[in-house]
Amino acid sequence: MSDLEKKIVNSAMTGVKKLVYAVMTDEILETYDQVKSAPPLINIKVAPKVDNATLYGDDAPIEAVTVIGEIAVNFETQDMPLEVQADFLGHKLDPETGTLTYNVNDNAPYVAIGYERTKGNGNSRYVWLLKVKFQEIEEESKTKEDKVTFQTPKTEGIAIANKKGDWKKTADDDVKGSKVVDFLKTVGGVVPPAPVVKVD
Numbered sequence: 594m595s596d597l598e599k600k601i602v603n604s605a606m607t608g609v610k611k612l613v614y615a616v617m618t619d620e621i622l623e624t625y626d627q628v629k630s631a632p633p634l635i636n637i638k639v640a641p642k643v644d645n646a647t648l649y650g651d652d653a654p655i656e657a658v659t660v661i662g663e664i665a666v667n668f669e670t671q672d673m674p675l676e677v678q679a680d681f682l683g684h685k686l687d688p689e690t691g692t693l694t695y696n697v698n699d700n701a702p703y704v705a706i707g708y709e710r711t712k713g714n715g716n717s718r719y720v721w722l723l724k725v726k727f728q729e730i731e732e733e734s735k736t737k738e739d740k741v742t743f744q745t746p747k748t749e750g751i752a753i754a755n756k757k758g759d760w761k762k763t764a765d766d767d768v769k770g771s772k773v774v775d776f777l778k779t780v781g782g783v784v785p786p787a788p789v790v791k792v793d
Contacts, residue, residue, distance in 0.1 A: 602767035604714040609634055615780050616680050617703040623755050625705055625780045631677060634708060635745060637668035639722065664752040664760060666725055673730060673746040681727040701727055707777045716766035719776040723759055725750045
């Protein structure tokens with residue numbers, strides 16, 4: 594048994610929390626604005642579509658290729674404040690009047706989203722989806738009845754890879770052997786290099 598195999602820890606996921614996001618401000622350099630907190634997360638699903646192709650020869654499979662296609666992202670939150678909708682969908686928010694204007698010419702930016710998956714052993718796994726494009730949020734309202742029914746928004750989007758081919762980054766307390774610190778404070782858990790100060 595290798596040293597890596599001896600260190601493997603198995604623990605089932607038990608929850609999810611701490612949804613955060615950062616808007617991509619430059620698609621060429623793939624840089625982001627500051628990381629912001631999103632509304633409390635109820636659930637999230639990330640579903641990569643995998644395309645498989647098998648080549649046959651001499652009456653048997655001789656080569657197989659697997660390609661990741663569209664990556665669907667769906668999550669449900671307690672609320673979707675107008676400030677977050679403006680960031681996700683590129684709509685214009687007037688903070689003085691509290692009005693969000695939806696224009697057909699608005700262009701949703703790419704957004705990185707991160708979250709924490711909690712485990713049964715008390716540790717966590719942290720996730721960043723690096724480049725997500727969100728679509729307009731469906732709204733469904735229901736009249737209030739004798740029994741309270743929470744009406745929570747569901748947000749959908751498509752994740753793609755960045756120019757390096759990376760679409761997701763994950764860190765795990767159990768792999769590290771100790772708590773992963775501040776992974777969700779910067780996109781991808783990577784601390785940007787300090788700016789170079791020129792001295793005349």
